[in-house]
Amino acid sequence: MRIALQVAYIGTDYHGFRFHPDVRTIEGELFRALAELNIINNPHEANYIAAGATDKGVHALGQVIAFDTADPDAFTARAINTRLPPTIWVWARAHVPSDFDPHSSALSREYRYIMCGKYSISLLRNASRLLKGVHDFANFATLEKEKSSICRIEKIEMRVEREFTIMDIRADHFIRHMVRKIATAMKMTGCGAKDLSWLEQMLNPAEFTEGLEPAPAYGLIFKNVEYENIIWDEDAYAKKTVRQSLEEQFRWHGVMAEMLRELKESMII
Template identity: 45%
Template sequence: MRLALKLAYLGTEYYGYQIQPGVPTIEGKILKALRDLGAVKNPSKARYSAAGRTDRGVHALCQVIAFDTDAPDASMPRALNSQLERIWAYAWAQVEADFNARKSAIERGYRYMLWGKGLDIAKIKDAVSIFPGTHDFRNFVNIEKGKSTICDVRSVSVREQDGWIYIDIAANRFLWHMVRKIATALKLIGKGERDKEWLGKMLDTTLSESLPPLDSHGLILKEVRYPDVKWNVDTYARNRALEELHELFINHEITSKMLEEIESGMQ
């Protein structure tokens, strides 16, 4: 049978999603766990696929993988999670034989979060209105040989909460560093160093300017959509994941409070 799994992870301690020799990657940990459990012996023969290849430090709420298996019980989220750290499978679906986690996706959604101090949120909200539609994003990506830079952006929204700015972008596909470079452009506009007219010229490629991507730790893969896939939530796996996330949140909150103590003591 062919299975798809939905996973979340913190990318901070990994060298990106895609397997690389000599360094810990999310894909490397997942494939090892599947082999150790007897769910997948050979990823190639199992026609393993993943929805996306997130960079080093990027997080995910909805990474999706798919593979053929003769051991469905060993492939369930609760089994997989017993072998993983800071990677949580929490839903599964039986999919058609031709399902491919990357090629079958019809839409992906990312969120970028950045500190909003000193940024004009109204200017950023106004600027993002030009993104929806089909455009050439060559000024907003690291161009890879043989890959088209045309993407169809379905929606972009911006909101502010507790001093943070949340940028949500949905598109049919994303290219290397695309969201992080868009975030760079919006930050420049929010700081008053660029304007909407400049952004329009960058988007219609009448202007070319190199943009550095913002930090990877502010980016999360939020959603991957497929037609006719019915997800089954593994309640035990999800609840255990939520417990672990709560503990991580407390630990990070303690660190945050300690940083506040140090900062206030130095002033």
């Protein structure tokens, strides 16, 4: 039987999602927990596949993994969570077809990028309208051999909340660093450093090339992957415990943010 799991994590303390024997990764922790519970012992033999990879420091709400297991009803999301670090959680599962591939079966993926600071919402929305649709995003990505840079952005929405500017973006697929480089471009247009004609040029890499630095990884969340005819069974208890853990961290980081603000303002000359 093939099972898919939805996984959330805070990526700060990990060297990305993909397994690597020499460093701590999200996938490495998942493999260890699944092996300890005798769910799978060899990822290759279990036909393990993930929806995608996130870089070091990137977070996720809806990462998806799938694998074959002999006894799919012998474990729950909450049982897996007891073997995982306190910053990685499984919160939903689904029985999926034997040929289900969470990477190639995806209809779309959605990310959120959170930028510190307020930018011109009118400039940001004008810029987002230019990026929507099918374009060659070679100027907005770290290109990988034999991978097309043509993508279809289905949604890109910008809004300002409190002291932050938030970008929600959904596409049929993304190439490496694409969301973070688009975030950099949006910051540059939102503050007036670049105009819309520059953005139009960036969408024509055959005629114009310019390198962009990816925005910091800590602002990126892998939010969701859409599939056809997959029905998720959410674990209410797992979601409750995840929320409690996040509330504790939210309080701690909230106090730390105010403390840092106090220190910073005390140093004004």
